[in-house]
Amino acid sequence: MGILFLDTHTLDFDVTLHLFCLDLIRGIQYEIKDLRYRVCVRSSYILLNQGGVMNKSQLVEALAKTENLTIKTAEEVVNTVFKEMEKELVRGSRIEIRGLGSFKVKEYASYNGRNPKTGKIIKVQGKKLPFFKVGRGLKEMVDT
Amino acid sequence: MTLTKADLTDSIYNRLDFPKHKSARLVETLLEILKETLQNGEDVLISGFGKFCVKEKRERRGRNPQTGEDMTLRLRRVVTFRCSGVLRDRINEKG
Numbered sequence: 012m013g014i015l016f017l018d019t020h021t022l023d024f025d026v027t028l029h030l031f032c033l034d035l036i037r038g039i040q041y042e043i044k045d046l047r048y049r050v051c052v053r054s055s056y057i058l059l060n061q062g063g064v065m066n067k068s069q070l071v072e073a074l075a076k077t078e079n080l081t082i083k084t085a086e087e088v089v090n091t092v093f094k095e096m097e098k099e100l101v102r103g104s105r106i107e108i109r110g111l112g113s114f115k116v117k118e119y120a121s122y123n124g125r126n127p128k129t130g131k132i133i134k135v136q137g138k139k140l141p142f143f144k145v146g147r148g149l150k151e152m153v154d155t
Numbered sequence: 156m157t158l159t160k161a162d163l164t165d166s167i168y169n170r171l172d173f174p175k176h177k178s179a180r181l182v183e184t185l186l187e188i189l190k191e192t193l194q195n196g197e198d199v200l201i202s203g204f205g206k207f208c209v210k211e212k213r214e215r216r217g218r219n220p221q222t223g224e225d226m227t228l229r230l231r232r233v234v235t236f237r238c239s240g241v242l243r244d245r246i247n248e249k250g
């Protein structure tokens with residue numbers, strides 16, 4: 012088992028990561044000392060992840076690596092996709108992505124609520140919220 | 156009208172200088188990464204849009220509402236979506 016020293020602030024972080032990947036391919040196992048990181052090995056790339064959440068820039072990076080794009084181009088692709096989805100929801104229409112799921116804007120009527128601290132009755136304004144329904148493909152992928 | 160994968164492909168095709176088939180592949184890859192990440196049990200946070208969360212549901216006793224039959228819902232993992240505040244305000248025309 013090898014020990015990997017990771018310092019994301021150094022310039023040779025990419026080099027370290029590259030060597031690390033080569034080791035993984037050779038079948039050498041690593042113990043992750045810093046528990047803030049999780050190593051996620053996927054079909055085409057390896058990602059060091061902090062705390063089990065992937066954010067947009069990591070998604071951009073993963074797309075760039077998988078498709079051999081520059082970060083800037085990958086970023087534009089990601090932004091375009093989510094902007095397009097946002098525009099559709101603002102318009103109030105549906106989104107249906109096969110394998111992922113569908114989005115629909117639900118309208119909630121206004122109701123009389125209570126301030127839990129003071130017990131005062133207040134009127135809660137009606138609102139619209141997007142509702143996501145998981146598609147069958149993703150549902151089965153996640154639940155195994 | 157419903158937004159589909161084809162519309163997303165078109166928007167990439169129009170915005171970036173990629174041919175149609177490449178645009179379609181990029182959309183496909185992006186969704187694949189998103190799904191694989193969720194499959195690994197990680198959440199995906201898209202700032203300004205929302206967060207896809209993976210939640211572990213405990214085993215519980217439920218009832219089939221159609222037949223009234225008692226049944227046990229096993230331990231399972233589900234995906235939920237939490238809308239970002241920015242998107243919520245835009246949808247409600249505040250932003």
